Amino acid sequence: MSSRPERSIQRWTLALATVASFMTALDTLVVSTALDTIRRDMSASVAELEWTVNAYNLSFAVLLLTAAGVGDRFGRRRMFAVGLVVFVGASAACALSTDVTALIVARAVQGVGAALVMTLSLALVSAAYPSHRRGAAIGVLEGMVGLAVALGPLVGGAIAEGLNWQWIFWLNVPVGLVAIPLVLGMLRESHGPDTRLDLGGVVLVTAGAFGVVWALVRGNVAGWESVEVLVALVGGVVALVSFVVWENRVSNPMLPMRFFRSRAFSAGNTAVFLTFASLFIAVFFLAQFLQIVQGHGPLDAGLRLLPWTATLFFCAPVAGALVDRIGERPLLVTGLSLQAVGLAWVAVAAAPETSYGALVLPLVVAGAGASMAMPAVQTAVVGSVDHAELGKAAGANSMMRELGGVFGIAAGVAVFAGAGGYGSVRAFTDGFGPALGVAAALSVLGALSALWVPVMSRGSLDAAGQPVRRESTVEPV
Template sequence: MTDPAAPTTPAAPEFTPVTDRPWAALLALCVGFFMILVDMSIVAVAQPQIMEALDAGVNGIIWVTSAYLLTYAVPLLFAGRLGDKFGPKPIYQIGLVVFTAASVWCALSGSIEQLIAARAVQGLGAALITPQTMALVTRMFPPERRGAAMGVWGTVAGVATLIGPLLGGILTDSFGWEWIFFINVPVGLIGLVLAAVLVPEVETHDHMFDWNGVLLSAVGLSALVFGIQEGQTYDWAFWIWLVIGAGVLLMLMFVFWEANTAGEPLVPLTLFRDRNFTLSNVGIATMGFAVSGSMIPIMFFLQFVGGMSPTRSALVLVPMAVLTGIGAPIVGRILDRVHPRSVVSTGLLGYAIALGWAGLLFDPATPVWLLLLPTYLMGLACACIWAPLAATATRGLPWQAAGAGSGVYNTTRVVGSVIGAAAIGSLMMTRLAAELPGRGLQQHAGGHVQQLPEPVRGGFADAMGQSLYLGAAVLLLGTIATLFLVRPPHQYVPVAAAAK
């Protein structure tokens, strides 16, 4: 059957290889990607311990995540252009240095404010690393092999998701939360050496920098996140709504500026003429929203209601990570031959169902084996989402737009993540106030997070479970959007060739 979108599908861009050992270069790049993902999952496991050690509240610990995501999201577009202008390899290496140095600062922080500041610098390093990885994959692998390459990328994500929580739990239980950041130092140094030896230098493309676009997007996004996250803290005062409204207005001004600027825009809106690129951005934004926002209520439930140690709570996520790691390379190869919507929409729907299922199971009386079942579905769904969406988004982009395209895609993902962390965190605090009126999250002396008293466990569990439903609802929007993906150019067989 012929896809109705076939007549309007653009021809595949011309490809010229930049290295004769692309797989070795990909593995070197995956070290930096691995470090970023491990750091995010390690921090999720240790959040209750950090909260107690630094005498922080729930909102403070949410800002530890949001500050990182915010400074990760805002510079991504600019970082993609830096890679295009000066070369993705040197920008990637600078990002590794910044991220590794900031990790040391995180470990040495003596207050929640210092940790938030250090995490913000970490986010800047991550922003420099991420778009260079995807841009180099686009330059090193032809379109028909990018699905397999992204499958390796997805496997690394699965392994990082597995190792991060386990390593975080072991380090936190054995040495203290500081070591979840110190562990980045040897990984960062190894990444720098491998990048110097294996990652190729590629042709650059000069760019003018759109400083007005940078300013509008940075201030607008910051206002949005601050308003959403601090709304509950200030009882949704009128000025909070003004801040949120200003953020929305500035983002609309950003889009208008990008569409009408006479110079070179920060976001080339022509990228969105590619339907798959546009819809993949919608899908990854919903996934980022759900995943980043759901980690805090999941870990709080397992440790404060279930009474688990960081290591035991991390073990609950092992099935998800194992299934993602096993499934990602398989799905990557399948994606090169099948319609992308068959894979991506199924994955997004599966993750939405898993989150809703987990929310229903959040009860003090639920046995651990039953809590594991949604994680199996999450793992299978992730294998169908992360790498397939990235491959689908970038297949049709010319190399000159690779940095900008990967920057836009990753910005969309992280913007979804930062808004998701703020929105689900705000919902979590709202539901806690409703379920446990007049009672905050109890902390206990002695340097170890303890299980909450039995009278408050039920209300706390309900609040955590209800927080997950927002992520599930947003994922349904991504599912609907990705149903409209079309086949990539390399899957169309010319009529003459098919007749032979």
Template sequence: MDKPAGARLTLTAPAGRWVLVATVLGSALAGIDATVVNVALPRMGRDLGAGFSGLQWTVNAYTLTLAALILLAGSLGDRFGRRRVFLIGVVWFAAASMLCALAPTIGVLVAVRALQGVGAALLTPGSLSLISSSFVPDDRAKAIGVWSGFSGVAAALAPFVGGYLVAGPGWRWIFLINVPLAAAVVVIARRHVPESRDPDADTRLDAQGAVLVAVGLGVLTYALTGAAAGWSVSVQLLGAAGLVALVGFWLTERRSKHPMLPPRLFANRQFTAANLVTFAVYAALGGVFFLLVVNLQVVSGFSPLLAGAALLPVTALMLLLSARSGAVATRIGPRLQMTAGPLVAAAGVLMMLRLGRHSAYLTEVLPAVTLLGLGLAVMVAPLTATVLAAAADRDAGVASGVNNAVARTGGLLAIAVLPALAGISGADYQNPASFHEGFRVAMAICAGLLVVGGAIAALTIRNPRAGAAPPAPHERYSCDLGGPPIHETSGPAVTADES
């Protein structure tokens, strides 16, 4: 069929609605996966005979490749075609999901989860980029709002679907369900989504940087995970090797003429400060979301469905309040909300110390997750606006991508090191008493990280000077709890292909 020659679609036209359907379903594939996998961890571990480190790697293998490659994937879309890279990611994700469903051992599952993360990295930046390049300017913000709203609904439904599948047909179905969804995205996108490229995109790709950051994060994560058995010489050497690779990545980015992580971004103190807050806060959230659903099932006796749905208030509050929070930050500046939000969230996490055997959802779990959700709703919109305001217009897309990668890296490292610090290892997740004691220690550490995030914001985030133009507010924010929303690519005009 004929494709629009440029960003000419409107929200009321059938072609425009089909673009929204494709991008919502595509982003939901990656966004929902983290939630449902966390719900399934205890069943996976028992069925595959895995120790706790196997559960850690089931989550971290996916996050590792996603965090390491998401910036490079955005550049690939600008250069080779956003629809093309998006579709490659969708197909890749579906194929890896099928392999996850068929995995006979925990080792195989971890390996194909890493492949699944590659697919997620390819498709995640493409959703908003396709909307930005397809719709006329007057409808672009509305389209992004619709996309964000439906993405939030998908995130809210995920725990129910995941819990039902884990308790019913089995955990392998949480991966199999991705296949028909991906097939629908491919059919819709090929028929209705116009291709687009950035004609001024750099033709050189930072492959060396991508390899170094993936190796550095992977080796460091492996070392931190192994520390649960003790800080042996081999663990220390691996940790040092990972740090050396990450230093090499930074030096490479400083020398490269086409870095995927431009060092000039960090010359802005506001940008650096916002990312330090991001790292601390999302490290805490990574630990909470990973351990809470396991604790609710192993210690409190919740079903997978109820354990997964326990975090629904967090998603609902972010969806309902983030836009209002962004509007308030536009009027008063971001510092107060970026300071108070993590502190409110920390209070919610401290309330989780009360959770134990036979905890009641309404009186013990709900108040804790409600406070956590309120804290995030207060913080996330100002955080995103601060990151975007600290970068030049031409760097808005990459700045937002860096912030998302920092958040995922924080969660990655937290899931690796928290169990070691809390004394959770081996088969502890099958022993309610042992796991509960470690869970309490881990939640105390997570609350401390949130307090650190609030303190960093109080000391380093600046409100705009009087008379300065405030950052433009965003009407909607996505509810992917793995990281802040990725802003649509900002830069030169795009061209559409007749394909």
């Protein structure tokens, strides 16, 4: 391993991390356009269908920070491979499920593997690349992650129409089986600075995240004032507060609280939460708008989202390279502002008589904005900590991203249900506009939080001759 050229190791790391992250991110919403087929095949109830999506997202979001700690302790490459094994095995179990209960359980196990893969992908790429090339690499990685989330409904619809829904999961198996030996043979192992696993932190953050995510997932179904939701939310918040207290006292914290003294880390994680909250609302409702209001099938609806989703593939790598030249803040503020403009434009334009052509330009604007923001925010967070602590920063960032997605869908659904519904085309558009308005507002908040990310200082250079970022003397503009 050590005799191989550094550039070769970097290319393999980026390629394998990108493929694995794309696969796990795709499964976040891939079943959304196949739910009706699954309902008919398995005689599933609406609540059971909801859990085929939420079981994955719940275990995924809850275990992201824990995955970073496990990777730091036992090896990021090793645990990345373990995550792929778990994800592939659970994917096969999903495809072989004969009833909806088995499918839900398999989806939850899938989320465990996905948490390891997603967190450690960012950590491995960040560790493999020097600081002056890290932004471009993360741009490629995050562009593909964003594209996978947005393409989920298209891929699920295409497979459900062209084959059968089981192939949504079967496709993961050969990809994973090829990737696992390559990960073990081609990537460099790396560890975090701690030699012990922070078990107290693992228990507290897992319990806290589980309680908060459970409340967000169940709030619109069980009622926000129900005992179930209130107990879960209060218990989750108490556990998270206890986690902060514990991490300040333990000698080997899984998430050092000193990270939050960095404006780049704190503002970056706030921005990524709001970015993905906005993005998930848009993905969740736009696919339905194209089907329910404009009458397209699942595959056609996914194809008509391409002006939006394709920007994530083409623009994010370019934005990642620009991060290395001009810094994160200009791209973050501009990108999230563009996403807000595009989504607000769609919200205002959407009506039963609206043509698809009227939506193309605002979709491109929103997609270009998201493409600019995602690599910038990831680079800001992982660049704010020491090299040895990249895994912890990546885990915190990944958890904020997934919690943002869960929060976004919960908030969007609540607003949609209050303003409209599924009773008619008019009722759907009555709720769709306000829901997209919430997505636009979250993007605006993200842009405002990005103003606290430090600018790139032109007055000093690092060892590689690249401009460094200035934390303490720059005020937000």
